[in-house]
Amino acid sequence: MTAEVPVAVYPPDEEPDPARVAGVDLGIIHPYAVAGPDGEGLLVSGRAIRAEHRMHLADTKARRRALARRAPRPGQKGSRRWRKYRRRARLVEGRHRRRVRQAQHEAARTVVSWAVEQRVGVLHVGDPRGVLKVPAGRRHNLRLRQWQIGRLLQVLTDKATLAGITVRLVDERGTSSTCPACHRRVPKPRGRTLSCPHCRFSGHRDLVAAASIATRVPGGGSTTPTAVVLPEVVEHRRAGRHLPGAGRSRRDPRRPPRAARGSVGPRRPAPPPGGESLAPTARIHNTHRTPGER
Numbered sequence: 001m002t003a004e005v006p007v008a009v010y011p012p013d014e015e016p017d018p019a020r021v022a023g024v025d026l027g028i029i030h031p032y033a034v035a036g037p038d039g040e041g042l043l044v045s046g047r048a049i050r051a052e053h054r055m056h057l058a059d060t061k062a063r064r065r066a067l068a069r070r071a072p073r074p075g076q077k078g079s080r081r082w083r084k085y086r087r088r089a090r091l092v093e094g095r096h097r098r099r100v101r102q103a104q105h106e107a108a109r110t111v112v113s114w115a116v117e118q119r120v121g122v123l124h125v126g127d128p129r130g131v132l133k134v135p136a137g138r139r140h141n142l143r144l145r146q147w148q149i150g151r152l153l154q155v156l157t158d159k160a161t162l163a164g165i166t167v168r169l170v171d172e173r174g175t176s177s178t179c180p181a182c183h184r185r186v187p188k189p190r191g192r193t194l195s196c197p198h199c200r201f202s203g204h205r206d207l208v209a210a211a212s213i214a215t216r217v218p219g220g221g222s223t224t225p226t227a228v229v230l231p232e233v234v235e236h237r238r239a240g241r242h243l244p245g246a247g248r249s250r251r252d253p254r255r256p257p258r259a260a261r262g263s264v265g266p267r268r269p270a271p272p273p274g275g276e277s278l279a280p281t282a283r284i285h286n287t288h289r290t291p292g293e294r
């Protein structure tokens, strides 16, 4: 089905200016890193989304382990408890999907609002979908799958179009491994900072990539003579403030604390008051929350 939807109308002197271009770099830690035309930048952190994925996986695994022996054999009718478990699992899956989707939409909304504020008329987005075809091993494959680049691109494009901003996909190859000052190749940075061994340049890795992407044009793929403008004033935003993992400790969520380890047995521990009640996994599940907190 195709529908026509109205595009935002702005008062004169406030509409997006097609001459003002911003570059967008898509990433895992920063779903969107944006470099604007006047040395302004925006970083949207996606750490909470990543934490949500990890905690969900840990929860699911623990729940499955605890209930595997109650699974019905082929041809056997599942027990009432099994059906209850299945119902609970469906509920949790749905909630997880909604949480991630909400955070992704918030992230894209942040970018578009920022672009409107900056009167950016064109967004050049580096298209990283080439990396999806490269087999990267089981850990990195999972990371890439959870990244959901296709969704991030789509959500951003939809919101930008409604705001009257044009989105162009450009080739992003080499943008995160080329020095913006001397245009030489830089070894892939391990942390967030890119530093050039040839000319002593250093800057935020994702913003440098975004600034390089801003100078690229669709189709051609090669750089234009336009100078790279690196952001000096950078706004930091976090996607998914509603997520339970947001702002919590960095302890590995896959690892249950000492007290809970080895307690997954046939005995059903009493569910904590007000907590999630799916014993025996409830105890593991609740290790992500401090007691008494919702």
Ligand SMILES: [Zn+2]
Residues within 6 Å of the ligand: 179, 180, 181, 182, 183, 184, 196, 197, 198, 199, 200, 201
């Ligand atoms: Zn350099």
